[in-house]
Amino acid sequence: MKNQRHLKLMTAEGEVRGAMDDNLFVFRGLPYAAPPVGALRWRPPQPMARWQGVRDAIQWGNACWQNREYCINVGGGDPGVFSEDCLYLNIWTPDITPSRPLPVMVWLHGGGFTLGAGSLPPYNGRYLAGRGVVVVTLNYRLGHLGFFAHPALDSEYPEGKTVNNFALLDQIAALQWIQRNIPAFGGDRHNVTLFGESSGARSILSLYCSPLAQGLFNKGIVQSAYSLPDVERRQALNNGIALAKHFGLENATAEELRRLPAEAFWSLGGELATQPVPIVGDTLLPRSMLATFRAGQQQRLPLIIGSNSDEASVLDYFGIDVTRIIREMRAQRPLIYRLVKWLYDIHDDTLLGRALARDMAFSALTTLVVQAQHDVGMPGWRYWFDYVSEHARDSYPHGSWHGSEIPYVFNTLSQLADVSNQSPANAADDAFARNLSAYWIAFARDASEFTHTLPGELPWPAWHPGDDLTLAFGEGGKGGLRLKRNFMQARMRLCRLMMHSQVRLS
Template identity: 35%
Template structure:
């Protein structure tokens, strides 16, 4: 089956089909007419939500390992009041709450939307599209911490998009490459994200949103996806600005975040051969039970971006280095305790010393702070900075060099209830603050005592989404990033504070090791 990208005319036609309906279904929630049919949401106080809204055909049967296909129209009003199933994934060791039990299915290409109650098509509200993280192998748009109601109360529309995970979302095989003459291969999860963004372009005006003012934002694998979308020519025009929260951004060490197509194809071929499937037997591959495709839980068998030459033409870090990315307003940053990830990949920090080469000794001196920090702890913190924090500065520098308004941040805020017990801001702990879910959707120790920081952080995120600039509202001024000033906004225990030259000595060495390791010429200041 040959897949085709929708043209601008096709998107415009879909947008005309999508309109608000003044009619409510009985005494239930609001009804909106999308390009595929009418959906009925629900109203909770000042926010209306539409949940489990399909944005592409179910990727099952013959559509497994294909680009997302157009959604069939339906008759009547479709209920959109409950989340759809999560995409196929392993059970969570640490679910976001004790009550969080979600069904999983290959039929999972749905999105969730929150808007201010009563928003009219003429409102042209800013839109924020969330891409969740989870190492490309877990997560969903239904997590409590990702609920968009609190942001929507502040005058934006929030959309969370499900995308395929693990082998369902990131898989290559020579037989698949031979089948698809259009070359839409490997990055099925990324294609799902783009399909969700195309749905937004075609339908969001009916909900009162502005398709010309869409911010795509994500964390961890979701942030790396945001950066990949910026580097993908096929995603141009689908969003107007981007936020990358703890997404890495340099060729690292240990497990890679992206893979070239030949290597990915070989990995896929070895897997199907291990199951006794003939090299060209796509029917047998697509007939495999979902549990077999998912396989046993193994942190070494995860998904990831495939450098396929078309959807992702080159490594994301190189695209930023060359300036071959979408030049849109960009916010990027990381947290002070990114090495909290080592809980899930113990021992990974041992790769940081050889990766730093001749600079390892000097870096360890910095991180040991005159011998006051144990060597093992210093190595872990160096790993966290080399994996997430220094790459955030690298991406900010490359974005700013291309002329895009760029804002760099660092989160060191520790929830009040956890102070004195934990090292710093855990990986992903900023989400509940930026999305103002520190009480209802907190992932870690956040609670009511942390509301002032949630108001501060979410305020910057909201202003950026509304006007491409996080400043305003009497908040401390967040300077636009440039190499000379090298200033970022730190979200610290005492509140937002500007820091110039944050981590510069260590990060310069980490950058130099990166360019050496990647065999790339470092850009001139």
């Protein structure tokens, strides 16, 4: 029964009080680990101490320190209050006493590992929960607080047990919390799906490769992960030393580093900025993500992976000149330039650079991963998102931007319009969102290592090299679902060869 007395639940850490959102139960700002402050900065997340009485879970938890304006402009909204005390999660559930445990979907937000929060409007779990799943969103440490290496900190660990990827350890701690507590919220701890976009998607791929994440989730949905190589630990150590010197700390001690104010890190740019990828070589990620998937040593779990038709839109924010890349290729590697131009049949350098950058940075990784899944006997599904809201098609001439699929996955188009002053979604947009989210829900509910086809308006077969099928959500910005055979196959082969020759695997 759904009544007020069910708003109180007992977790392993203590009793919590949530709220109702129509007929859904919502719990906000639940701590999943101790605050990583003071002596706990740059340490693995520690267990949360039990509390006495009832803890209210009706307000969002703090977000990690970041650039508020940047998050509002490109990250999906205002992340709220900033604090180093930021390890909180949120839960939407349709029933805390279901007849059988409900599938759990855990969202890992994107933002280049430097911005974002699980509380942002596009990530509202109300619609998905209303379709019979338990939705979890979470915050984790960002920027230098989430990824950092320095000799003084490394010396605190035994040989071979160094930790540098604190953000990924936060995500693992949240998954451990879910394993302990999600049954109290009606969820099935044995059916946990990770889904995430951009750096959230890259996090999922890293967790597929981490020995510390085994047994904590059952499948993953990877939206617009990028193929940038992980940072070598040697380089990360040099970066940490340079950062300490920037703050006047020669031969810094761990205590001196931990006394630096948390708000001093997020504004650092240039060579002092963090990279939007994890650090390879610590306990959590002993081998790079790309090398692990190439070797077929990832966790053997089902996976959906895909990207959008205009992923190059995100490169504009990083000041990457795609036209210059093509012109340099024409001058320095003329044979490759002619081959690229022939394969793409695009004769404008700017448009050609945009397409090639998209495929090198995003599209090629999807083919690498589904091939790796097939090689280890695990199902993988590849998608291509090319839909643009009807009212916005004139503003998106190159296709669907990086992150554009998120409000369709969550079906939060109306909320996104409210916070960004966009035109409201129409009936076609809403129908498209329902179609896309239905596949995500079907995967979370039923997919296993034995699944060959996902149900939906158009049955979606798992990827196989003999068929090379990709499900296109939209085409040319317009709606519809299409199974594409050998989609961009020749381009993907070229991009993967270029990746292999230019990216040194660890």
